[in-house]
Amino acid sequence: MGAEPTPVVWFDDLEGDVRAVAGGKSASLVEMRRAGFPVPPGFAITVAAFEQFGRETGVTADVEQIVAATDLDSTESLRAASERIEALAAQVRLPAGLLGLIEGAYRRMARETGEDDPAVAVRSSAVGEDSAGASFAGQQETYLWVRRLAELELAVRKCWASYFSPHALAYRARLSGGHGVGTVGMSVGVQQMVDADLAGVMFTRSPTTNDRSIVAIEAGLGLGVSVVAGEVTPDQVWVNKVTREIVKRRPGYKQVRYVPNRDTGGTRCEDVPEDEATRLCLDDETAKQLAEYGVRLERHYGAAQDVEWALTRGADGTPTLVLLQSRPITTGRGADRPVATALPSQTDYVVQQMIAASTKKLEL
Amino acid sequence: MANEQASTFPDPLSVPTPEGCEGWEEMYPYYVLFSEDRAEYERGTFWFQNRYHLIDPMKPFDMVTPEFCYIAIANRNNRIFQLPPATGVDFRVVNGYGYLSGFPILDGERVAARATTFGERAGHYFEHWAEIEQDWLERCRGEIAKLEALEMPDLPELEELSLVTNHQAHGAGYEMHQFFNRLMEAKHLAWHFHMEMILIGFGAYNTFFDFCQQAFPEIDKQTIANMIMGLGATPFDRANDELKRLAGVAVDLDLDDVFRGGGSAEEVFARLADSDVGRQWLAEYDKSKYPWFMVNTGDGMYSHHRAWIDDPRMIVTGLQGYITQLRAGDDLSRPQDQRAEGDRIAQGYRELLESDDDRGAFDATLGLARLVSVHIEGHKFYVEHWWHGLFYNKVRELSSVFVKYGFWDDSEDIFYLHQAEVLQALLDMLLAWAGEWPARGPKYWPPKIQRRREILERLRDWTPPPALGAVPEIVPDPVLSMLWGVDGNSLREWARPVSTDTKQLNGTPASSGVVEGVARVVHGIDQMHTVQQGEILVAPTTNPSWTPVFSRIAACVADGGGMMSHAAIVCREHGLPAVVGTGRGTRAIRTGQRIRVDANAGIVTILD
Numbered sequence: 006m007g008a009e010p011t012p013v014v015w016f017d018d019l020e021g022d023v024r025a026v027a028g029g030k031s032a033s034l035v036e037m038r039r040a041g042f043p044v045p046p047g048f049a050i051t052v053a054a055f056e057q058f059g060r061e062t063g064v065t066a067d068v069e070q071i072v073a074a075t076d077l078d079s080t081e082s083l084r085a086a087s088e089r090i091e092a093l094a095a096q097v098r099l100p101a102g103l104l105g106l107i108e109g110a111y112r113r114m115a116r117e118t119g120e121d122d123p124a125v126a127v128r129s130s131a132v133g134e135d136s137a138g139a140s141f142a143g144q145q146e147t148y149l150w151v152r153r154l155a156e157l158e159l160a161v162r163k164c165w166a167s168y169f170s171p172h173a174l175a176y177r178a179r180l181s182g183g184h185g186v187g188t189v190g191m192s193v194g195v196q197q198m199v200d201a202d203l204a205g206v207m208f209t210r211s212p213t214t215n216d217r218s219i220v221a222i223e224a225g226l227g228l229g230v231s232v233v234a235g236e237v238t239p240d241q242v243w244v245n246k247v248t249r250e251i252v253k254r255r256p257g258y259k260q261v262r263y264v265p266n267r268d269t270g271g272t273r274c275e276d277v278p279e280d281e282a283t284r285l286c287l288d289d290e291t292a293k294q295l296a297e298y299g300v301r302l303e304r305h306y307g308a309a310q311d312v313e314w315a316l317t318r319g320a321d322g323t324p325t326l327v328l329l330q331s332r333p334i335t336t337g338r339g340a341d342r343p344v345a346t347a348l349p350s351q352t353d354y355v356v357q358q359m360i361a362a363s364t365k366k367l368e369l
Numbered sequence: 370m371a372n373e374q375a376s377t378f379p380d381p382l383s384v385p386t387p388e389g390c391e392g393w394e395e396m397y398p399y400y401v402l403f404s405e406d407r408a409e410y411e412r413g414t415f416w417f418q419n420r421y422h423l424i425d426p427m428k429p430f431d432m433v434t435p436e437f438c439y440i441a442i443a444n445r446n447n448r449i450f451q452l453p454p455a456t457g458v459d460f461r462v463v464n465g466y467g468y469l470s471g472f473p474i475l476d477g478e479r480v481a482a483r484a485t486t487f488g489e490r491a492g493h494y495f496e497h498w499a500e501i502e503q504d505w506l507e508r509c510r511g512e513i514a515k516l517e518a519l520e521m522p523d524l525p526e527l528e529e530l531s532l533v534t535n536h537q538a539h540g541a542g543y544e545m546h547q548f549f550n551r552l553m554e555a556k557h558l559a560w561h562f563h564m565e566m567i568l569i570g571f572g573a574y575n576t577f578f579d580f581c582q583q584a585f586p587e588i589d590k591q592t593i594a595n596m597i598m599g600l601g602a603t604p605f606d607r608a609n610d611e612l613k614r615l616a617g618v619a620v621d622l623d624l625d626d627v628f629r630g631g632g633s634a635e636e637v638f639a640r641l642a643d644s645d646v647g648r649q650w651l652a653e654y655d656k657s658k659y660p661w662f663m664v665n666t667g668d669g670m671y672s673h674h675r676a677w678i679d680d681p682r683m684i685v686t687g688l689q690g691y692i693t694q695l696r697a698g699d700d701l702s703r704p705q706d707q708r709a710e711g712d713r714i715a716q717g718y719r720e721l722l723e724s725d726d727d728r729g730a731f732d733a734t735l736g737l738a739r740l741v742s743v744h745i746e747g748h749k750f751y752v753e754h755w756w757h758g759l760f761y762n763k764v765r766e767l768s769s770v771f772v773k774y775g776f777w778d779d780s781e782d783i784f785y786l787h788q789a790e791v792l793q794a795l796l797d798m799l800l801a802w803a804g805e806w807p808a809r810g811p812k813y814w815p816p817k818i819q820r821r822r823e824i825l826e827r828l829r830d831w832t833p834p835p836a837l838g839a840v841p842e843i844v845p846d847p848v849l850s851m852l853w854g855v856d857g858n859s860l861r862e863w864a865r866p867v868s869t870d871t872k873q874l875n876g877t878p879a880s881s882g883v884v885e886g887v888a889r890v891v892h893g894i895d896q897m898h899t900v901q902q903g904e905i906l907v908a909p910t911t912n913p914s915w916t917p918v919f920s921r922i923a924a925c926v927a928d929g930g931g932m933m934s935h936a937a938i939v940c941r942e943h944g945l946p947a948v949v950g951t952g953r954g955t956r957a958i959r960t961g962q963r964i965r966v967d968a969n970a971g972i973v974t975i976l977d
Contacts, residue, residue, distance in 0.1 A: 214586035216585050216588070218721055243587075247717030248714060252969065345584075347729045348733070351736065352495045355569070355576045358575065358579050358580075359453040359572065362843075363473065363474060363475055363845045364477070366843055367841070367842060369842075369864075
């Protein structure tokens, strides 16, 4: 690395403190790719690019002025500030040098995918996001099925603007303990879009009991949005980590699916025929393969994971699983408490169990 | 789900008598009947039908099983070990069907006081388990040898002169009474042997199950059982291995046609005796048969559970199956990797635990459960099969004397008398024999026996309610949960009104998998030969002697049983789906119907 930080870097070329350079979300994708998980390729428009944009266009100074005049405890004030910043971002053009770098990377993706205007997912990736215990879940922006450079540029600016959304401002204000909104930084990830046949989420715990031996998979039709946003009742398939057997198959009701607008870009929601909506969409083999990834991710990160996944089909119908995100589960850690205390002998465990049994009410 | 919660099961004192079975109570002793005398206790207590052991209406003599067995349980649990949370199992009969009740102790101070005694006494067994187990086996075989040696005396026209010259006070009348008493004592003793180690063994099982369910709330009981099982050959495996060996001998000697030539098992054996090679096979059979073929066709709870030796249909049916498999080039050896699989699963779960304390508890409780499992799986052969088989045959010998003196026509008829009535009949007969005047028995018993036969036949068509009396809040006795599957799930299921959906049955998922296929309903050993390759076996319950048929079926559905019952264990071994404890599978399903066995959910669906 030279003295000047690089504004656009391919996921696989990121080095050093990736989180500080590319933000939490991209860093997580980079780590997954490095560990051999099937994560679609992409590039990061780094924190340095965000800073360069702010500096060269004068936006940073404007934003700082707006924030300084904002009452961080007032929802109303926060929203007004956020609107002004978003409007600012919509007006200001990217510096030509930066735009050229983004275009170069996008063209390379076009070459590698064999498409003129490959569809990409554009996601904000803030520093501090997706770390254990501090999830920005849902507070940052994602633009799916973005095609053409002009659309990509707009999406990037919107992502940057989202760094100043009322939620994000309030959140960072809370984190900093009232010392302003912080300037921890913002990156944008641009990732090859997956034409998802099915998609959903996976927890490496039972969502109901936090049981560590369960991988719980939720699946919906089309892009994962319908599942993540809770618009449909997804299929539920549970896999036992130890025996690798399916222990639950519950078809949901997937009445809609999100599909790409192939010409205009972006996505649209379409209705799903009744029989398809109620039929289990996830087969056992795919569920077991996903669970295998879940177990490996959990082992890799040393903590329970909440994973986003998608299944895409090649021209010949061959299914391929891809992973789109993995982050530590931040809630419900209570059940990780030990259940036993050490006792001197085997008999003592039996005695203790029997004493406990004499007061344990059955769940009727 | 509040509306599904039942506050009570049917009133135990108001269960209607099926039509034509009036007076059924007369077959059973007063103390096993619900009555106003103990109404408050009986109504306030939880009673469940013992679907695992007492699936058929009981002939009066077969009361020896529950009468001795439950004395042995309470004696051992309460008076010897002081099991902290329960004293034992009480017992009643309703319309011929056996109901049990656990007797929990819920007073914390009393539980704590008992725990101290229990820790010391059960601890002695746990700490010396392997050597006590060996000693148990030797003592048990010693008692079996005594029973083998017990000879029934003659009732002669004139006693030997030696009685006079030796100045012997007692005659054959006394010896016959003594023979009867010794038989009954042997039967009672068998149940005390039975309970000596297994009750605390179930406590050890339960402790491991409980730990696993706390650490892994979603774990199913099959998976826990799989971690414990597979410690090597039980005597039942040995019986089956002997059968496979004999199938191999039959193939080597080219005796296929003799075994597959049809006719009864007796005819098959008669044909074997007709040729040199057949006699060669019979010589091998004689090497295998004792004691291994003392495995009985049930589980030793009833007089009609005959040993393979006495009812060779299972042997012939099993041999026919194995010969066919051998000719088809199948490998008949038992799955050997069971233990490895159990170890792999245990290791997998252990790795998921987060603290040293949890791993320590896991190792200690799994280790103990595995240690006791050999005895829990093996003891049945010695007690319920070998010992009980010998006992019932000696009772048949005694019965033949009654037949000779005209008390009844068939030696099987003795089982329509309660043991106390057999003693009465014996005293009647001995006095009449001694003095050569008419006994009353020959007029008194035949009509009673006839009536009882009719009642019991009708009672077979009655469906006993799964539970009676109060719904328990706490079931702390490990035997109730481990053996009879009494837990929150089963209580909910039992409290539910009888489903109007006759197409679906719910039970305990005992061995996972989903299979669709053609049902074969088999009520007993005499229908075993009808089971075709790939069919789904639907039976009241299964037991170790049925094992040969499991190599032919696609799945198993049993009316009775829980996680530790035979069908569950063997199906797990063979990787076949099994749903047990459906309660009414053999009544609801007909042979030839297509059914779907979802042993992941414990649901059996009739598809036709």
